[in-house]
Amino acid sequence: MSVRVQEQDFDINAEIAALRRDNPKIGAIASFVGVVRDVNDGDSVATMTLEHYPGMTEKSISAIIGQARNRWEVLDALVIHRIGTLKPTDQIVLVVVASGHRGDAFAACEFIMDYLKTQAPFWKKEITPQGGRWVDARTTDDQAAERWK
Amino acid sequence: MITLLYFARLREALGVDREQIDLPETAATLAALRSHLAKRGGAWAEEMAPARNLRAAVNQDVARSETPLKDGDEVAFFPPVTGG
Numbered sequence: 294m295s296v297r298v299q300e301q302d303f304d305i306n307a308e309i310a311a312l313r314r315d316n317p318k319i320g321a322i323a324s325f326v327g328v329v330r331d332v333n334d335g336d337s338v339a340t341m342t343l344e345h346y347p348g349m350t351e352k353s354i355s356a357i358i359g360q361a362r363n364r365w366e367v368l369d370a371l372v373i374h375r376i377g378t379l380k381p382t383d384q385i386v387l388v389v390v391a392s393g394h395r396g397d398a399f400a401a402c403e404f405i406m407d408y409l410k411t412q413a414p415f416w417k418k419e420i421t422p423q424g425g426r427w428v429d430a431r432t433t434d435d436q437a438a439e440r441w442k
Numbered sequence: 443m444i445t446l447l448y449f450a451r452l453r454e455a456l457g458v459d460r461e462q463i464d465l466p467e468t469a470a471t472l473a474a475l476r477s478h479l480a481k482r483g484g485a486w487a488e489e490m491a492p493a494r495n496l497r498a499a500v501n502q503d504v505a506r507s508e509t510p511l512k513d514g515d516e517v518a519f520f521p522p523v524t525g526g
Contacts (some may be wrong), residue, residue: 352502414518430522
């Protein structure tokens with residue numbers, strides 16, 4: 294299980310290859326990649342800056358992975374979240390879950406992402422033609438996390 | 443002493459990212475600390491008002507208004523998170 298918060302981009306193929314290497318128990322790998330869109334709430338987005346709470350971020354994502362392991366068979370999991378300034382088409386977040394079977398891999402991957410969106414201490418600030426603005430939390434994200442309860 | 447941290451929009455509105463203060467005798471819980479900070483007036487009164495949707499953490503764990511505080515704690519206030 295690993296959690297990384299970094300400015301650098303990531304290579305999903307290299308990350309999955311490293312995670313599954315020499316583990317013959319893995320029968321399914323589900324992954325999610327979040328990407329910066331060029332439009333948000335009707336305005337074009339030039340760049341976006343991600344701020345986080347060092348220490349708590351890693352702790353909270355590890356706790357989310359721990360909850361997923363209590364509910365599903367998770368042989369291994371990886372979360373990478375980028376910080377700093379990103380532009381449209383850039384990758385922001387990667388979640389990879391390895392399991393024996395696809396059902397557990399799909400569910401755990403979606404659960405980790407839904408909880409990360411509502412619990413991990415990251416904040417996005419977008420630069421649009423109107424200037425900088427902090428992104429508001431969405432109630433649809435809260436609803437997505439609620440349905441796992 | 444306790445360490446206070448402020449993030450994102452809140453950090454900009456208050457113009458400070460961290461500070462250390464003596465734990466006020468009247469601030470035994472997170473809610474009490476919040477009202478203590480609101481008494482600073484101006485942006486503090488506005489941002490720390492009970493109606494504001496603020497989140498908080500004590501020693502890097504999500505905290506509630508009734509979470510008790512003690513000397514040496516790291517207390518963070520921040521807006522609802524927007525990562526992912």
